[in-house]
Amino acid sequence: MQHHQYGAHEVIELHEVLAASVDALNLFRVYLSYVQDPELEQIVSHQLSFMTDEYNSLIHLIHGRGMPAASSYKKVAAPGQQAGMQGGEQVERPNRAFELIDDRDVVSTLLGTHKAGAKLRMDAALECADAQIRSALLQAANNCAMQAFETWGYMNRRGFYELSTLQPTASAHVLGRYQPTTERSAADASRFQPTEQVQAPPGPVYPTMPSAPSSSTAREDVAGSHAGGERTSPVSGLGFPYLSGAVDHQTKMQQTDEESEGPASRH
Numbered sequence: 001m002q003h004h005q006y007g008a009h010e011v012i013e014l015h016e017v018l019a020a021s022v023d024a025l026n027l028f029r030v031y032l033s034y035v036q037d038p039e040l041e042q043i044v045s046h047q048l049s050f051m052t053d054e055y056n057s058l059i060h061l062i063h064g065r066g067m068p069a070a071s072s073y074k075k076v077a078a079p080g081q082q083a084g085m086q087g088g089e090q091v092e093r094p095n096r097a098f099e100l101i102d103d104r105d106v107v108s109t110l111l112g113t114h115k116a117g118a119k120l121r122m123d124a125a126l127e128c129a130d131a132q133i134r135s136a137l138l139q140a141a142n143n144c145a146m147q148a149f150e151t152w153g154y155m156n157r158r159g160f161y162e163l164s165t166l167q168p169t170a171s172a173h174v175l176g177r178y179q180p181t182t183e184r185s186a187a188d189a190s191r192f193q194p195t196e197q198v199q200a201p202p203g204p205v206y207p208t209m210p211s212a213p214s215s216s217t218a219r220e221d222v223a224g225s226h227a228g229g230e231r232t233s234p235v236s237g238l239g240f241p242y243l244s245g246a247v248d249h250q251t252k253m254q255q256t257d258e259e260s261e262g263p264a265s266r267h
Contacts, residue, residue: 004064013124020120021055024113034101043154046076047147054140061136073143075150104160107151114148
């Protein structure tokens with residue numbers, strides 16, 4: 001036997017899956033002896049055979065003996081019948097003796113086992129780093145889901161499991177609020193055509209800023225202010241009056257400095 005190095009999560013999850021598989025196989029073999037309906041007996045026998053092969057395939061894969069081709073569960077052909085409640089209302093209570101176990105008890109246990117098996121195998125697959133084991137567990141989870149659906153179909157036809165529904169208005173209220181997103185990828189755009197065009201809300205309106213004066217014009221304005229003529233700020237036309245005042249203040253300071261240095265230079 002070859003031993004492979006698996007991650008800690010993989011070992012723990014595989015242990016849980018294999019132990020649950022052994023328990024399910026033993027349980028199905030015990031319950032098969034209590035089945036009375038020939039149709040149910042065929043379903044249980046078919047599922048038991050498939051589950052045995054699937055268990056052996058996973059064991060071979062784990063021990064490095066090769067990976068058989070992944071197989072999908074094929075349900076037993078069943079008479080077509082609309083889902084609903086075909087039987088009377090059933091009273092449910094635990095049985096006081098093994099002799100009281102009937103077809104409903106058997107098929108209900110099978111359904112619960114398959115549902116739990118699908119969840120267990122999906123959780124285990126999410127923790128696996130080995131690509132082959134991950135793929136095998138994903139397929140096993142899907143097989144459990146398919147067997148659960150087959151089991152439920154039998155229960156529904158026999159009146160053991162009612163397909164309860166909500167009022168149409170309640171269903172529409174809960175599910176009708178979810179609509180396709182308006183953002184579509186290129187692939188979705190080619191497959192779906194929106195029934196109406198969604199107009200985007202208008203964006204904010206920003207003021208238009210005037211263009212700044214050229215550098216030559218700015219120099220001429222500053223030169224004119226120094227010559228004692230009418231001062232115009234190079235930034236006064238940009239909508240920033242506080243900058244215009246700053247330029248005027250800087251010009252006055254320069255004039256003050258020139259007047260204070262005048263007498264000193266004559267001495």
